[in-house]
Amino acid sequence: MDVMNNVENVKTQMRRGVLEYCILSILSKKDSYASSILSELKEARMIVVEGTIYPLLIRQKNQGLLTYRWEESPQGPPRKYYQITDKGRQALAEMDSAWQEIVETIRLLRDR
Amino acid sequence: MDVMNNVENVKTQMRRGVLEYCILSILSKKDSYASSILSELKEARMIVVEGTIYPLLIRQKNQGLLTYRWEESPQGPPRKYYQITDKGRQALAEMDSAWQEIVETIRLLRDR
DNA sequence: TTTTATTACCTTGTATCACAAAGTACATAA
DNA sequence: TTATGTACTTTGTGATACAAGGTAATAAAA
Numbered sequence: 432m433d434v435m436n437n438v439e440n441v442k443t444q445m446r447r448g449v450l451e452y453c454i455l456s457i458l459s460k461k462d463s464y465a466s467s468i469l470s471e472l473k474e475a476r477m478i479v480v481e482g483t484i485y486p487l488l489i490r491q492k493n494q495g496l497l498t499y500r501w502e503e504s505p506q507g508p509p510r511k512y513y514q515i516t517d518k519g520r521q522a523l524a525e526m527d528s529a530w531q532e533i534v535e536t537i538r539l540l541r542d543r
Numbered sequence: 544m545d546v547m548n549n550v551e552n553v554k555t556q557m558r559r560g561v562l563e564y565c566i567l568s569i570l571s572k573k574d575s576y577a578s579s580i581l582s583e584l585k586e587a588r589m590i591v592v593e594g595t596i597y598p599l600l601i602r603q604k605n606q607g608l609l610t611y612r613w614e615e616s617p618q619g620p621p622r623k624y625y626q627i628t629d630k631g632r633q634a635l636a637e638m639d640s641a642w643q644e645i646v647e648t649i650r651l652l653r654d655r
Numbered sequence: 656t657t658t659t660a661t662t663a664c665c666t667t668g669t670a671t672c673a674c675a676a677a678g679t680a681c682a683t684a685a
Numbered sequence: 686t687t688a689t690g691t692a693c694t695t696t697g698t699g700a701t702a703c704a705a706g707g708t709a710a711t712a713a714a715a
Contacts, residue, residue: 437606438637441563444701445645447673448560451553456652466692475648483673485694490672494549507691508681525550527653533557534646536587540568541639556672559702578663595702597665602701619662620710 446477450487452530453477455496455515455523464502464510488513496522558589562599564642565589567608567627567635576614576622600625608634 453475457468465484472479491497496519501509515523565587569580577596584591603609608631613621627635 437608437634438641440700441560441638442641442645443673444563445560445641448553448557449645449649450673451556453649453652460655464692475652476644477648477652480674481693482675482695486672489694496549504682504691506682508693510692522549522553526553529550529554529557530649532588533554533561536589537561537565537642540565540587540589543572552671555702562702576663592703593664594666594704598701601665616662616711618711620664622663 446479449530450477450479450483451491452523452526454484454487454491455519455526458497458513458515459520459523462512462514464512466510468513491519495519558591561642562589562591562595563603564635564638566596566599566603567631567638570609570625570627571632571635574624574626576624578622580625603631607631 453472454468457463457471463471465481465488468488469479469481469484472484488497488499492499492513496516497513498516499511499513502512504510565584566580569575569583575583577593577600580600581591581593581596584596600609600611604611604625608628609625610628611623611625614624616622
């Protein structure tokens with residue numbers, strides 16, 4: 432395995448760590464549905480695929496961080512709009528702290 | 544599952560993403576052995592356990608990012624000192640970029 | 656001498672989860 | 686009626702963090 436393959440793998444793992452955080456963050460601004468969240472993450476170069484995001488949304492819903500409702504689409508099949516709950520906002524706040532702590536830890540490890 | 548359990552899980556995943564990066568970073572400063580790396584990570588509040596770090600060091604060695612040598616200890620059994628290779632330093636540089644990109648991505652997602 | 660403590664390394668089994676790939680379903684245009 | 690685009694879902698696989706337990710070397714205590 433060459434260096435770039437290895438780094439790709441590490442990138443995947445780094446993304447893995449922040450994916451739930453990103454999704455809660457997006458939904459904290461406005462309700463959205465899976466395909467739209469997917470596009471938004473792609474724009475931000477946080478590459479994810481369908482097979483990742485659908486189960487993740489279901490998990491977060493099962494944990495009570497999200498709820499959803501069906502809405503008709505102007506074109507195509509209905510969309511499952513997810514909405515963040517109070518519990519979700521609470522979790523998001525905790526993740527903000529966790530993220531900042533990790534960023535700081537890495538900064539110290541890298542600089543020293 | 545309550546909010547804190549969920550956040551603990553997310554923290555674990557966040558750590559997961561940067562663990563290889565942290566280890567290469569530590570070894571880029573000086574050769575070290577597993578138990579010592581473990582202590583250093585614990586001090587930095589990057590909680591990891593033995594069952595995580597030993598296989599990880601072996602993986603990185605197998606990828607050619609590290610080499611090792613045995614050295615006698617002043618007390619107790621001999622230590623397996625790991626040393627970063629040129630390939631490891633190259634990978635570390637790539638991970639620096641990857642990490643900064645993710646930090647920036649999260650900053651944009653969280654601020655906007 | 657035997658036991659205990661300390662340090663260090665290693666392995667096995669389990670659960671989680673990102674991804675690839677494939678499938679289902681709805682709406683609209685050709 | 687077929688093709689296209691959109692959207693949601695599921696299955697199988699591989700990677701890996703962790704819990705738990707094991708092995709081994711050294712030195713101090715009983």
